[in-house]
Amino acid sequence: MSRITRTLAAATAALATAALLAACAGTAAPEAGGNADPAAPVTGGTLTYLEHQAFTNLYPPQAGFYPNGGVVNNIAARLTYQNPETLEIEPWIADSWEVNADATEYTFTLRDGVTFSDGTPVDAAAVAKNFDVYGLGNKELALTISEAINNYASSEVVDAATVKFHFSAPAPGFLQATSTINSGLLSPATLDLPLEKFGAGNAAAIIGAGPFVVSEEKLGTELTFTAREDYDWAPPSLKHQGRAYLDAIHLIVTPEDSVRIGGLTSGQADYIRYVQAFDEAAVESAGFELYAPQTRGVNNSLSLRFTNPLLSDLRVRQALVAGVNAQEVVDTLFTANYPVATSSLSSTALGYKDESEHLTFDPKKAAKLLDEAGWTVGADGIREKDGTRLSLDVYEAKPQPLSKQTLELVSQQLKAIGVELNVKAADAGSYAEDIKDPLKTPLYHSMVGRADLDVIKSQFHTKNRNVLLSNDTTLDALLEAVASEPDPAKRLEADAAVQDYLAEQAYVIPLFEEPQVYGAADYVEGVEFESVGRPIFYDVWLNK
Amino acid sequence: MKHVLARIGQAAVVLFVAFAATFVLLQALPGDALMIKFENPELGLSAEQIAALRESYGVDVPLPQQFWHTLSGFLAGDFGYSIQNGTPVTQMLAEAAPQTITLALSAFLLAVLIAVSLAFLSSLTRFAWLRGFLRSLPGLFVSVPVFWLGIVLIQVFSFQLKLVPVIGADPVQGLILPVLTLAVPISAPLAQILVRSIDEVELAPFVSVVRAKGASRRRVLWNNVAKNAILPTVTIAGVLLGELIGGAVVTETVFGRTGIGRLTEQAVSAQDTPVLQAIVVLSALAFVLTNLAVDLLYPVLDPRLRRLSRGTARTAPAATPVLEGAAA
Numbered sequence: 001m002s003r004i005t006r007t008l009a010a011a012t013a014a015l016a017t018a019a020l021l022a023a024c025a026g027t028a029a030p031e032a033g034g035n036a037d038p039a040a041p042v043t044g045g046t047l048t049y050l051e052h053q054a055f056t057n058l059y060p061p062q063a064g065f066y067p068n069g070g071v072v073n074n075i076a077a078r079l080t081y082q083n084p085e086t087l088e089i090e091p092w093i094a095d096s097w098e099v100n101a102d103a104t105e106y107t108f109t110l111r112d113g114v115t116f117s118d119g120t121p122v123d124a125a126a127v128a129k130n131f132d133v134y135g136l137g138n139k140e141l142a143l144t145i146s147e148a149i150n151n152y153a154s155s156e157v158v159d160a161a162t163v164k165f166h167f168s169a170p171a172p173g174f175l176q177a178t179s180t181i182n183s184g185l186l187s188p189a190t191l192d193l194p195l196e197k198f199g200a201g202n203a204a205a206i207i208g209a210g211p212f213v214v215s216e217e218k219l220g221t222e223l224t225f226t227a228r229e230d231y232d233w234a235p236p237s238l239k240h241q242g243r244a245y246l247d248a249i250h251l252i253v254t255p256e257d258s259v260r261i262g263g264l265t266s267g268q269a270d271y272i273r274y275v276q277a278f279d280e281a282a283v284e285s286a287g288f289e290l291y292a293p294q295t296r297g298v299n300n301s302l303s304l305r306f307t308n309p310l311l312s313d314l315r316v317r318q319a320l321v322a323g324v325n326a327q328e329v330v331d332t333l334f335t336a337n338y339p340v341a342t343s344s345l346s347s348t349a350l351g352y353k354d355e356s357e358h359l360t361f362d363p364k365k366a367a368k369l370l371d372e373a374g375w376t377v378g379a380d381g382i383r384e385k386d387g388t389r390l391s392l393d394v395y396e397a398k399p400q401p402l403s404k405q406t407l408e409l410v411s412q413q414l415k416a417i418g419v420e421l422n423v424k425a426a427d428a429g430s431y432a433e434d435i436k437d438p439l440k441t442p443l444y445h446s447m448v449g450r451a452d453l454d455v456i457k458s459q460f461h462t463k464n465r466n467v468l469l470s471n472d473t474t475l476d477a478l479l480e481a482v483a484s485e486p487d488p489a490k491r492l493e494a495d496a497a498v499q500d501y502l503a504e505q506a507y508v509i510p511l512f513e514e515p516q517v518y519g520a521a522d523y524v525e526g527v528e529f530e531s532v533g534r535p536i537f538y539d540v541w542l543n544k
Numbered sequence: 545m546k547h548v549l550a551r552i553g554q555a556a557v558v559l560f561v562a563f564a565a566t567f568v569l570l571q572a573l574p575g576d577a578l579m580i581k582f583e584n585p586e587l588g589l590s591a592e593q594i595a596a597l598r599e600s601y602g603v604d605v606p607l608p609q610q611f612w613h614t615l616s617g618f619l620a621g622d623f624g625y626s627i628q629n630g631t632p633v634t635q636m637l638a639e640a641a642p643q644t645i646t647l648a649l650s651a652f653l654l655a656v657l658i659a660v661s662l663a664f665l666s667s668l669t670r671f672a673w674l675r676g677f678l679r680s681l682p683g684l685f686v687s688v689p690v691f692w693l694g695i696v697l698i699q700v701f702s703f704q705l706k707l708v709p710v711i712g713a714d715p716v717q718g719l720i721l722p723v724l725t726l727a728v729p730i731s732a733p734l735a736q737i738l739v740r741s742i743d744e745v746e747l748a749p750f751v752s753v754v755r756a757k758g759a760s761r762r763r764v765l766w767n768n769v770a771k772n773a774i775l776p777t778v779t780i781a782g783v784l785l786g787e788l789i790g791g792a793v794v795t796e797t798v799f800g801r802t803g804i805g806r807l808t809e810q811a812v813s814a815q816d817t818p819v820l821q822a823i824v825v826l827s828a829l830a831f832v833l834t835n836l837a838v839d840l841l842y843p844v845l846d847p848r849l850r851r852l853s854r855g856t857a858r859t860a861p862a863a864t865p866v867l868e869g870a871a872a
Contacts, residue, residue, distance in 0.1 A: 048712060054810070056581075056629050137593070142600050144582075144589055199630030201639075219631065219639045220810070221802045252711055254800040258695055259710060266703040268711040429575025429815045432583050463590045 041240070041526065045542040046248040049535075050260045052274035054220045054253045058206045059198040060184035061134055061146035064448075066516065067253075069181050069534045070273065074225060074249075075117075076184025076208030079108055079127065081235035082176060082531045084293075087350055087451050089175050092235045093122055093185060093209065103170040103486035104151075108178075110161045114233045116187035118207045124163040128155035129188050131165060142195040147458055148177035148450065150483050170484040172491055173454035180450065181534065185209055209233070211244040211538045225249040225537070234538065245526065245541035264288060264519050270542070271520040271527070273535070277334045277402065283519040292337035292515035293533035294348045295449030298459040299341040300400060302410070302445055302509040303467040305438035310392060315373040317506035321359060323366040323417040324410055326511045333405050337517060341510030344456065344502045348513065351453045351482075351495030358503035359510065366417040375418070383418040391420040394443040395431055403445055406511065438469045447514050451531035453495045457483045460502070468507055475501060551839060555832040562828035563618065563821070567611055570817045577627035577815045578603060601627075614818075618825065624818040628810070633822045636807060641826075644803035647795070648788045650719060651726035656781075658727060659734035667742050667765060679739060686732035690791050694725040694798035710799060722799045726791045730784055737780045741773035748772070775846060782838040789827055 055067040063072040081092040094108040114122040135152025137145040151171045156164040167174065177183055187207035198206060203214040203223060211231045216224040227244040234241050252269070254260045261279050263269040265286045275283055275290065284290055302324075304317050311317055326340050339347065343355040375383035375390050383390040394411075396404040404423060411421035421443070426434065434440040446467050448459050457479040458464045462471070470476070478501055481494040502508055516533035526539035578601055582594045589597075605613075617624055623633035659682075666678035701721060702710045708717050745751065746769055754764050792805030804823060811819035843850040 050711065139596060139600060142597060144593060144597065147589070194630075196625055196630030199626070199628075201629065201631035201635055218802060219636060220806065221800060250712065252800065254711065256695070256798050256800065259698055259798065259800065262699060262703040263711045266706065268702070268709050427573075427575075427815070428580045428813055429573050431575070432579040433575045436583075466591075 041245050041539075041541040042543065043243070043245050043541070044247050045245075046250055047246050047271055047524070047537070047540060047542065048269045049249055049251045049537075050254040050263055050269045050272040051251050052253075052255060052260065054200060055203070055223075056200060057195070057198050058203060059143060059195055060186065061144055061148075061182045062198075063181045063184065064147070066273070066534065069532075071203065071214070071223065071251075072181045072184045072208075073210075073530055073534045074212045074537050075206065075210045075214060076181070076186060077114070077122070077210045077233065078180070078183055078185060079178040080175065081237065082179040082451060083237065084529060084531045087296075087531060089179055090235055090237045092179070093127075093233065094178070097175070099175065101486065103172045103174070103484075104167045106165045106167075106171075106174055107158070108163050108165075110163065111233055112161065114209055115230070116185075116207050116209045117213045117228060118187050118189065120187055120189070122185060122209050123160050124157040125160075126188050127163045127185060128157050129191055130183070130185050131155055133191050134183055135165075141193070143191075144195075146177070146182045147464065148180050148182045148452070148454070149174065150454065150457075170486045172486050172488070173452050173483060176452035176454075179531075180452075181530070212249065215248075221253050223251040225251065238539070240526075240539050244538045246537060249537055261519070264521065267521070270524050271518065271535075271540075273516070273518050275517040275519045277338065277517075280335050280337070280517065287522065289520050289522055289524070289527070290337070291518040291520065291527055291529070293518075293529040294346060295447070295514050295516060295533050296346050296349045296451045296531060297449040297455040298344060298349075298447055299346050299510040300445075300447040300512050300514040301341065301344065302394065302443045302511065304507055304509065305442050305444065305469050306505075306507065307469055307471055308392075308438040308442040310388070310390065311442055313373050314506060315369040316375070316390075319366040319369040319373070319417060320414065320419065321506045321509050322362045322369070323414050323419065324509050324511075325361040325413050326359070326509075327361065328413070329406055329409055330512050332409060333402050334512060337515045338512040341512050343499050344508050344510055345495075345499060346513040349455065350451060351456075351492050351499075353496040353499045355499055355503040358506070363417050370418060377418045381415070381418060382420045389420065390418065391422065392442045393422045393424055393440060394445060395435060395441055396423060396425045397445040398428075398431075400445055400447065401514070407445060410509075410511075436469070449514070449532040453491055454483050456495060456498050460498075460507075470507075472505075475505075475507075548840070551836055555836060558832055559825065559828055563615065563825050564611075566821050566824040567614065570815075570820060571607060573815060575815060576603070577817055580814055581628055614821065618822075623822040626811075626816050626819050628814040628816045628819075633818050636819065637804070637822060637826065640802050640804045640807045643801060644792050644796070644805060647719065647722055647726065647801070647803060648792060650723045651730060651791075652781075652784075652788060654723055654727035655731035655734055655784075658731035659738055659777075662731070662735045663738040663742055664765065666739060667746075667769075668762060682732040682735040682739070684732075685728050686736075688729060690725060690729055690794045691798055693728060694721070694795055697721045697725055698798070718799075718801070722795045722801060725798070726788065726795050729791060730787055733780055733784065733787075734777060738773060738777045741776045742769055745769045745772045771845075775842065778838055778841060778845065782835045785831055785834050789830075 051067055051070065053067045055071050056065060057068055058072055060072050060076060063069040077093050079092060079094040081090045083090055093111055093114055095111050096109045098107045110122065110124060110127065116122060132155050133143055134146040135149045137143055150173060151167045151169040153166045153168045156166065158164055185208060190207045201217065201219045203217045212225040212227055214223055215226040226248050227246060229243055231243050254263060257276055257279060260272045261282060264272045265288060280290055304311050304320060306312055306317065330338050330340050342359065343353055345352045370383055375385045378384040378389065394407055396407060407423040411423055414421045435444055444467055448455060450458065459467055460475060461479045462476055478498045482491060482498060485491040485494050520527055523542055523544040525541050525543045528536040528539050530536055578598050582589055582597055625632055626636060662678055662681060666675045669675050698710050698721060701707045708720050751764060751768060754768050789805065792803055793809050796803040796806040797809055807819065808823050811823065
């Protein structure tokens, strides 16, 4: 469906763009005056926010899905706050904390007077219960373990304002984990609900301690957030304290790209999520602001599943890496908001190391490597060896922006070095099944955003997302070092070692650093994002 | 009465077959909703965690037992929970169905209005060019893709002319463009059938007789022709329900409306079995009821069928060509 409509949107683009430009030139101008005045923030007003997809579930460990995260981020406070600019961990609900030398014990002192929106206090017992659920899961209620928390053992309520967490092995990533939406603090009563009750239709019953509460839900189409008058525990490092500026946010699910863009540019909406690369120009030229926060994790890349016999030879993988021109992908399909990847990690990620020497586009080198590996060009231009064609499959990944177009372009590039890449599309069921088979899916298109060193383990470890479907124990050991090295400097080295290894082994073809692109009218002030590009509505105010 | 009872029995069988076939087909699809939900890489769950979750959802329960469980649930009005969202399916349907029914009924009425106007105007007009133009419209309407029409209507009437908002519209405003979008393609087959049957009936001998007695063209059309031409149109109207449901999928998604169509689109892409099962059975029910209503309407519209339905060969008249067309 969304693919059809996307193609369609492209087809009507000529007409639509012309129309939009004409329509918007008039509306944008008068508002520019208000923007010039750096007035003090105004409290009040309702923001109309258009979301691309409906949220599915508000259980924080499942908030990685952007529509879920956008909601959780604004209704749930966290122990700590990761400054989106410096990526430093700062106090929020926790006033202060202590970590023991080997990162197996964390003690948090909580701020006084914080309450959930149902009136219960955010005390040590409540916080302990939250992390017991996120760290250990609750099988009976089908509540899953949070991917951000490793080696969790138990909690200990020291006194009403002090809580201690114990880990079975060093967990240096835990402090950052307490700042992510996956660790959003929920009322103890909410955590007694089974996973189903966190689903769509029950949003108003999910009780957090954030600046907003969900006050109304129209199943699958609309959510209304209302500001909490008594919210007075913003991260101390923020200039703005007290309640949120906005009275309310009206979130409307608008799946159709052209309607979201048109809704913004015609003044029917104030702020929208998911501006496609091909729509960015239309939004900007109509006088609207584009925001493209980076997701700061593992880049949008193609994983080469080396357990597939065709990819078991290092030279073949190196040839594929050298045969893909990521710069051309970005220039053709994307914009300046999508920087070309220079490592498996984004250059805005913690622990990033430049690996571009391994990633240069060099079709001659690629051809030479394939020749050396014994793959000779056959009659149809595709290389062969012992009667086997060098033909690989990849599935269009619906969550990735313009995945199909990206893969088709990569397929053209690889054809030039004699490699066939078949871009396949599948229904969600076949996709979920086939991507676990390296024979059916030798190349896999994915990314993951999270501003902590652990992110690389999440993506590549055999016990986590395992995008390589790896059996490489060396890689696993390198990744475990990242997740369990208590010394910060050594942890950075461990992270660099993983990036080196991935590049040397040619396990991934990094394409670009993925942003989340939003559009907003110029009177929408205080637009901010948490460290992985989810919107923060707390500081937003309407300058009109 | 016996006839009616038999039809209701038939309807029940159709519903059961629809239920069973859906159950089997959804099971036969590769992958399942749990896999799609929990193997979503954005959750980052490990293989063991997923296996434990699958077990807690009861995937190991043998199929016949699952079938019986689902069937008894349906009979008791309990459609289970959406796997993707965890929301009770009954709640999802209760929020979606009234919206879709309003949209579909309004669109259908508008479509009938458009079709009747087109058919009558084209039959009454004395200008050949106008007749040609009017008669070519349904062909155009039927070939306009619903999503394209929706997007164009939004761009022109909402974003450019700013006549109706699409975002944050009140219920009535929010209906205008979707109804128009859905009505246009539905009106086309109605108009085509109506035009054709009017043409056929006008050639029937009784029309010549009435005309010869001095009745005006308009009078003949209203009193004699329309009455006879309406039957095939009613039949096709029953079939058009499918088009309405299909059109609703696209219309609701483009306009971002709640409804059965949007629900279907989301459930299909997540392979959300309980939701799909309920939607298919509900659609089958709607089909069965509409066709039942159409069948029961025939004798009301045509006295000849009234005698026919009593089922005695003694009074059954020789069927006219028009009626054969209607039965086909």
